[in-house]
Amino acid sequence: MDGLSFGWRTALLSVMFLQLLLLALSLTRVLQNRIANRTMAALLFVLAGMLIPWMIGFAGFYDKWMWLTFAPFQISLAVAPLFYLYAHALVTGQWPDKGQRHLIPAAVQLLVYTGSFLLPFTLKMRWADMASPALTWITSIAIVIGLGFYCYASLRLLQTYRAALAAARSDGHRYAALWLGNAIAALALLLLIWTSFLVWDLLSPLGYSGLMWLYIAIGAFALYLGIEAWRHSPLPFPPLSSLKATADTLPPPRDWAELGKLWADKVKAEDWASDPDLSLASLARKLGTNSGHLSRAINEGLGINFAAFINDLRARRVAAMIAQGRQDDLLDLALDAGFSSKASFNRAFAATFGMAPSQWRKRQVSNHE
Known part of the structure; x- marks a missing residue:
């Protein structure tokens, strides 16, 4: 297409994006652990959406169609709470009471970006010049805080589940404890990587190309979650209760x-x-x-x-x-x-x-x- 360039960055992110969509769709069809698997599917859709701006940006979409500015592809504040809701649903069979409240920051993020996207083009461009840097930093800090908080909350939940498994079964290693422990470790690693890039970008701005490696890490994290969640999706996990x-x-x-x-x-x-x-x-x-x-x-x-x-x-x-x-x-x-x-x-x-x-x-x- 005229004005567009599909290089290795776009190709790599596109492959990740399509694989995540396939894994998410596969998880929606598994009947065992239905709530947990559908929550993971939602998380994979969110993570796939986070790759879109970089996937199409390196191809030149934003230069050719500037009206795509603020398109609400990245609902990044949903990542950490959806992970916790998945962990909770996996070990209890359901979301926590009023679990939707965990997604309020993500809903606010979606409303802000959707409202900005729907502004008239000239006003949108002015708003982008004024607000984009602040929105990016506020969102990045909120992401890091959310990852840290929900990583800790998931770890506490896992410790409770492991103790209950050990008290009631001799074959607890067959169930969620090992997989969920590995998933939490992956989330902690993502937190470390994301924080490192945030600090690095603050001290020495990385620019669009430099931040590409952060999104490759996000894509790798998402694929690991998706593949392992799909492998464990049909296993029966005894509910904590x-x-x-x-x-x-x-x-x-x-x-x-x-x-x-x-x-x-x-x-x-x-x-x-x-x-x-x-x-x-x-x-x-x-x-x-x-x-x-x-x-x-x-x-x-x-x-x-x-x-x-x-x-x-x-x-x-x-x-x-x-x-x-x-x-x-x-x-x-x-x-x-x-x-x-x-x-x-x-x-x-x-x-x-x-x-x-x-x-x-x-x-x-x-x-x-």
């Missing part, structure tokens, strides 16, 4: 230390820990008690949470098999003992014996020589 209801029932006073030891011996004798899907509720049924009693006997009586209790039994079973001379691959022994992944096995074994399983096996072999 159900985990708390399982683990936090308050039974009448008992000798929890005695009950904890009694039930621990029973679990070990029956080898129930070798069931990879064992949960607090299912073990309580096997023991003929309720999950509240069992949770308190483990937490107060044994001084550990449910996941640590079960994984300790599994690690000791693997150690016993090694001591008996079993030559199977360590992962096979771990699967026999009830572990469902190599990572969870290694962590649990090191927590119980203070060393890696391979080191333990070598020591046992040397002791018998």
